[in-house]
Amino acid sequence: MVKELVCVNCPLGCRLTVEVENDQVISVSGNSCPRGEEYAKSECIRPARILTTTVRIEGAIHRVLPVITEREIPLDMVMEAMDAVRGIHVKAPVKVGDVIAADLLGTGVNLVAARSMDRV
Amino acid sequence: MKKVQAIIIGGGSAGLSAAVTLKKNGIEDILVIEKDEEPGGILEQCIHNGFGLHTFKEQLSGPAYAERFIRMAEEQNVRILLNTMVTKLTADRVVEYVNPEEGTVQVQADAVILAVGCYERPRGGINITGTRPAGIYTAGQAQRYLNIDGYMVGKRVFILGSGDIGLIMARRMTLEGAKVVGVAELMPYSNGLPRNMKQCLEDFNIPLYLSHTVTEVFGKDRLEKIEMMEVDENRNPIPGTEQDIDVDTLLLSVGLIPENHLADQAGIKMDPSTKGPFVDDRYMTSVEGIFACGNGLHVHDLVDYVTLQAAKAAEGAVSYLQNGKPQGEPLRIQNGNQVSYCVPSQFYPQDPAEKVTVYFRVRTPLDKGTLVIRSGDKIIRSVKKRKLVPSVMEEALLLKKDMEGLTEPITIEIAEE
Numbered sequence: 001m002v003k004e005l006v007c008v009n010c011p012l013g014c015r016l017t018v019e020v021e022n023d024q025v026i027s028v029s030g031n032s033c034p035r036g037e038e039y040a041k042s043e044c045i046r047p048a049r050i051l052t053t054t055v056r057i058e059g060a061i062h063r064v065l066p067v068i069t070e071r072e073i074p075l076d077m078v079m080e081a082m083d084a085v086r087g088i089h090v091k092a093p094v095k096v097g098d099v100i101a102a103d104l105l106g107t108g109v110n111l112v113a114a115r116s117m118d119r120v
Numbered sequence: 121m122k123k124v125q126a127i128i129i130g131g132g133s134a135g136l137s138a139a140v141t142l143k144k145n146g147i148e149d150i151l152v153i154e155k156d157e158e159p160g161g162i163l164e165q166c167i168h169n170g171f172g173l174h175t176f177k178e179q180l181s182g183p184a185y186a187e188r189f190i191r192m193a194e195e196q197n198v199r200i201l202l203n204t205m206v207t208k209l210t211a212d213r214v215v216e217y218v219n220p221e222e223g224t225v226q227v228q229a230d231a232v233i234l235a236v237g238c239y240e241r242p243r244g245g246i247n248i249t250g251t252r253p254a255g256i257y258t259a260g261q262a263q264r265y266l267n268i269d270g271y272m273v274g275k276r277v278f279i280l281g282s283g284d285i286g287l288i289m290a291r292r293m294t295l296e297g298a299k300v301v302g303v304a305e306l307m308p309y310s311n312g313l314p315r316n317m318k319q320c321l322e323d324f325n326i327p328l329y330l331s332h333t334v335t336e337v338f339g340k341d342r343l344e345k346i347e348m349m350e351v352d353e354n355r356n357p358i359p360g361t362e363q364d365i366d367v368d369t370l371l372l373s374v375g376l377i378p379e380n381h382l383a384d385q386a387g388i389k390m391d392p393s394t395k396g397p398f399v400d401d402r403y404m405t406s407v408e409g410i411f412a413c414g415n416g417l418h419v420h421d422l423v424d425y426v427t428l429q430a431a432k433a434a435e436g437a438v439s440y441l442q443n444g445k446p447q448g449e450p451l452r453i454q455n456g457n458q459v460s461y462c463v464p465s466q467f468y469p470q471d472p473a474e475k476v477t478v479y480f481r482v483r484t485p486l487d488k489g490t491l492v493i494r495s496g497d498k499i500i501r502s503v504k505k506r507k508l509v510p511s512v513m514e515e516a517l518l519l520k521k522d523m524e525g526l527t528e529p530i531t532i533e534i535a536e537e
């Protein structure tokens with residue numbers, strides 16, 4: 001079977017053609033970087049996405065701090081992950097990359113700060 | 121009057137990149153002026169990932185990308201005035217700004233770089249009748265409320281326009297627990313990037329209504345419902361296709377326009393196809409010593425290109441500060457078949473820049489076509505292209521030897537098959 005996908009890794013949005021047989025990816029074409037191939041493989045087995053959202057922060061310039069998963073987590077866990085993240089409150093200062101929630105929902109992926117925020 | 125070598129108006133990704141480039145080229149006496157309380161610009165509210173894959177070979181969020189440039193600017197000791205609004209720009213490069221500490225100040229600059237970003241087309245810019253209830257926002261406003269101030273603007277949401285901010289907000293509001301009922305797009309194709317169609321709508325089963333628009337809004341104090349209609353090929357609503365949809369929030373994602381107040385004031389010639397200034401191959405506008413870059417020049421979908429282009433504009437300013445204007449008279453780089461705009465739109469055949477990347481967009485989606493760059497009958501280059509869409513900016517490369525000695529304008533066009 002041949003599948004047509006749009007790579008979501010970056011705004012180039014490469015159109016990928018993926019050959020799949022018995023749940024195995026045989027070939028990927030149309031990608032302009034190795035991430036495209038990885039994406040095609042996971043997309044045909046269990047789609048995964050980077051999750052970005054915000055958590056409450058105290059003592060900083062803004063009321064919320066943007067956060068991001070270090071790697072993709074399964075798409076089917078994204079809503080559950082949002083529920084888990086919703087209760088998190090942090091205090092400034094925070095540095096970009098600081099772990100905000102380790103091993104999110106047992107995925108092995110950390111949720112980290114997407115920027116630094118000083119204490120004000 | 122105070123004097124500065126170069127003033128950069130706007131401290132977003134374009135302004136920061138321009139500032140760092142000026143410093144690296146030995147222009148020390150520079151000033152960045154930013155109206156917000158922190159530098160970074162629009163990136164600070166774009167908390168989604170997908171930034172910097174080209175510049176850093178990493179998938180960064182908007183704020184993380186901005187932070188890298190803020191650090192670079194700090195390392196180069198770039199002076200940034202925050203909470204400071206530029207209120208006036210003259211053709212002889214007098215910049216007037218206002219802030220709480222200094223009040224109103226005028227500074228004379230040898231070079232000015234406009235890096236002012238863009239604004240969203242408001243409700244007034246489109247045709248929706250009805251009341252004036254609360255609950256109608258531009259997608260970018262809603263994004264700022266949610267991602268910077270931490271407030272949700274509504275629970276049942278409809279989005280008009282398939283621009284990227286609208287698509288990104290469809291996902292964002294869904295993640296935060298809102299029900300996004302649908303997205304209507306006037307055109308028969310999406311205006312957003314293909315990746316956002318996939319990961320923002322399809323991933324969450326949010327329907328996209330192509331060739332549809334919102335024709336009326338209802339509600340006394342708060343929005344209660346909207347009326348959606350299908351449109352014909354001339355974009356006129358088709359009677360009998362009315363459909364009422366109950367929502368408390370309508371987000372408008374119907375286009376971005378370069379911010380052009382200051383450029384207008386300075387008498388800079390504007391390009392009707394980009395709604396930003398005309399610039400030459402050094403990114404200089406029609407007014408000597410004033411340069412433009414970033415979304416204030418033309419709307420970009422990729423921050424990496426903004427960074428690159430702003431660095432080019434800064435190099436143009438360096439060359440101007442050191443050697444003055446290019447030699448000879450400029451010629452146009454113009455839109456040909458299927459090309460809706462190109463930037464830069466002028467070059468100097470007697471004194472061309474080393475290498476010029478011309479950014480352009482196609483008018484309608486094309487499966488295949490050949491990019492043809494020509495000057496009169498002379499074909500400079502032709503390149504086969506696939507899957508051209510208006511939402512994705514394309515590039516055409518011009519080398520010094522391509523431009524040298526030409527006597528006719530350069531046309532960028534797509535030969536259709």
Ligand SMILES: Cc1cc2nc3c(=O)[nH]c(=O)nc-3n(C[C@H](O)[C@H](O)[C@H](O)COP(=O)(O)OP(=O)(O)OC[C@H]3O[C@@H](n4cnc5c(N)ncnc54)[C@H](O)[C@@H]3O)c2cc1C
Pocket residue numbers: 011129130131132133134135153154155156160161162163166168169170171172204205206207235236237238260284285288379382413414415416419420421422423424426
């Ligand atoms: C919603 C959205 C989503 C995007 N998503 C992506 C993506 O996924 N990946 C990607 O690579 N790119 C993306 N982009 C594109 C990219 O982020 C932008 O094109 C880029 O950041 C624009 O930078 P800029 O410096 O030109 O404008 P801005 O960031 O808007 O900066 C302009 C600055 O100028 C200041 N300013 C304006 N007027 C004045 C004045 N008179 N006085 C003082 N200061 C002034 C403003 O306050 C602002 O800080 C997105 C853009 C938007 C809008």
